[in-house]
Amino acid sequence: MDQEGNVEGYYPVKSERSRRLQALGVAVTALVLLSIAYFLNPAEKGIGTHQQLGLPQCGWIFAADIPCPTCGMTTAWSHTVRGELPTAFITQPMGMLLAFVAFFVAVGGLVTACTGYSFQLLLYKFSPSRLFIFVITLAFLAWGFKILLHKGML
Numbered sequence: 429m430d431q432e433g434n435v436e437g438y439y440p441v442k443s444e445r446s447r448r449l450q451a452l453g454v455a456v457t458a459l460v461l462l463s464i465a466y467f468l469n470p471a472e473k474g475i476g477t478h479q480q481l482g483l484p485q486c487g488w489i490f491a492a493d494i495p496c497p498t499c500g501m502t503t504a505w506s507h508t509v510r511g512e513l514p515t516a517f518i519t520q521p522m523g524m525l526l527a528f529v530a531f532f533v534a535v536g537g538l539v540t541a542c543t544g545y546s547f548q549l550l551l552y553k554f555s556p557s558r559l560f561i562f563v564i565t566l567a568f569l570a571w572g573f574k575i576l577l578h579k580g581m582l
Contacts (some may be wrong), residue, residue: 448541457538458530465505474519477503497522497571522570
């Protein structure tokens with residue numbers, strides 16, 4: 429690792445200023461997403477909050493009577509930012525987890541922007557392929573949970 433906290437061989441060395449500005453941009457993006465979720469009113473049915481953004485209803489429910497893999501995500505984010513964690517989890521477990529990830533990304537980005545601290549070693553603690561498989565598995569489990577809930581089996 430060099431003096432700026434870059435892992436040699438993984439990334440080209442960036443200037444301290446550009447690293448901090450990039451971290452600030454990531455933090456602001458995450459905060460904007462969380463803010464949007466806060467200003468939306470969570471749908472009572474557990475799906476449909478995204479329609480407040482001008483998006484259409486989920487076509488999967490009409491076509492196959494099953495929710496799509498992302499059904500309930502916006503509603504879960506909206507509940508999560510309000511601290512309504514049990515409701516957020518029931519609505520869409522993966523949505524709640526992603527809202528938490530966005531929060532930690534925002535905090536990490538602000539820390540890096542303000543102090544210059546690098547989280548690179550933490551990001552490479554786990555193999556990207558294993559992390560990808562873990563996240564995809566969680567997404568499928570959350571989708572299965574949402575389908576079972578929609579069908580009245582839970």
